[in-house]
Amino acid sequence: MQLVYACTFTMLAVAGLLVTVRLLRGPAVPDRILAIDVLSVLLAGGIAVDSARRGFPEALTLVLVVALLGFVSTVLAARFAGARGMEEAEEARQ
Amino acid sequence: MIILDILSAVLLLAGAAICLLGGIGMVTFPDVMTRLHAASKPQSAGFLLLLLGAAVQLDWWALSLLTLAGMFQLLTSPVVSQVIGRVAYRTGEFRADLLARDETSPDRSP
Numbered sequence: 001m002q003l004v005y006a007c008t009f010t011m012l013a014v015a016g017l018l019v020t021v022r023l024l025r026g027p028a029v030p031d032r033i034l035a036i037d038v039l040s041v042l043l044a045g046g047i048a049v050d051s052a053r054r055g056f057p058e059a060l061t062l063v064l065v066v067a068l069l070g071f072v073s074t075v076l077a078a079r080f081a082g083a084r085g086m087e088e089a090e091e092a093r094q
Numbered sequence: 095m096i097i098l099d100i101l102s103a104v105l106l107l108a109g110a111a112i113c114l115l116g117g118i119g120m121v122t123f124p125d126v127m128t129r130l131h132a133a134s135k136p137q138s139a140g141f142l143l144l145l146l147g148a149a150v151q152l153d154w155w156a157l158s159l160l161t162l163a164g165m166f167q168l169l170t171s172p173v174v175s176q177v178i179g180r181v182a183y184r185t186g187e188f189r190a191d192l193l194a195r196d197e198t199s200p201d202r203s204p
Contacts, residue, residue, distance in 0.1 A: 004103040008144075011110035015117030015136065022120045022129070028187035030126045030178050037174050038120065038133045041167070042113060045136075045144040048160065049106060052148035057156035063145075063163045071170040078177040085185030 005053045009046065016042050029081045033074060040070025102150035109143030116140060125189040126182040130175050137171040 016039060023035035044066040051059035112135050119132025145160045152160075182188050183198070190196065 001099055001103065004106055008106045008110040008147075011107075011114045015110075015113040018114075018117035018121045028126060028182065028185075030182040030185075030187055031129065033181075034126070034129060034133050034174075034178050035120065037178075038116065038136055041137050041141050041171075044163070044167075045109065045113065045141050048145050048148040048163070051156075052102075052151040055152070057152050057159070060152075060156055060159040060163070064159065064166070067163055067166055067170075071166075071174065074174050075177050078174075078181050082177075082181035082184060085181065085187075089185055 005049065008049055012042055012046050012049070029085065030078070033077050033081060036077070037070055037074040040066055040074075044070070098150055102147045105143050105147030105150065109140045109145075109147060112136065112140035112143065125192060127179065127188050128192065130179055134171060134175055137174070138168060141167050 019035050019038045019042065023032055023039070026032045026035060044063045047059060047066065048063050051057055051063075116132050116134075116136035119135070120129055123129045123132050142164050145164050149157050149160045
């Protein structure tokens with residue numbers, strides 16, 4: 001079972017690294033916001049697996065907190081970027 | 095207990111593999127709209143499989159919290175996809191040549 005947890009964490013870490021590559025390279029602002037959201041989901045899943053590995057279910061409240069924070073921050077950042085991007089697009093059109 | 099361990103291992107490995115595939119898609123896909131498709135795999139399927147695999151190892155109290163987190167994620171991931179897709183469309187940060195159909199474009203409306 002420890003081997004299964006090690007494989008799971010390795011795959012999650014590689015996925016997080018790939019998403020971080022997109023976060024750093026992402027040409028547009030929506031790319032970066034999407035990468036941050038996927039990172040928060042990966043973090044929440046990793047915390048759930050870790051609490052199962054330790055047999056420590058109290059840590060599962062962290063899963064809820066991370067999922068909530070990821071959703072709220074993503075929507076907030078996307079709306080902010082959208083408002084600013086719309087202004088710039090308007091100025092470019094005029 | 096060995097059956098529960100095998101079930102949990104299969105669920106955890108499947109969830110982590112889906113997360114990994116989503117990460118690969120996030121790097122290789124060409125623009126924001128296609129990356130939304132890649133990103134929704136870890137957001138829904140990968141996360142739910144990881145939670146199921148963890149729930150098999152834990153008790154009933156943990157199952158309630160995991161159910162809450164899974165339902166929340168299922169409700170919010172379409173909202174995130176829609177908001178990011180709308181921002182990308184309005185600011186023009188996507189490749190129009192990759193779209194099969196663009197029903198909201200002003201120069202294609204009847």
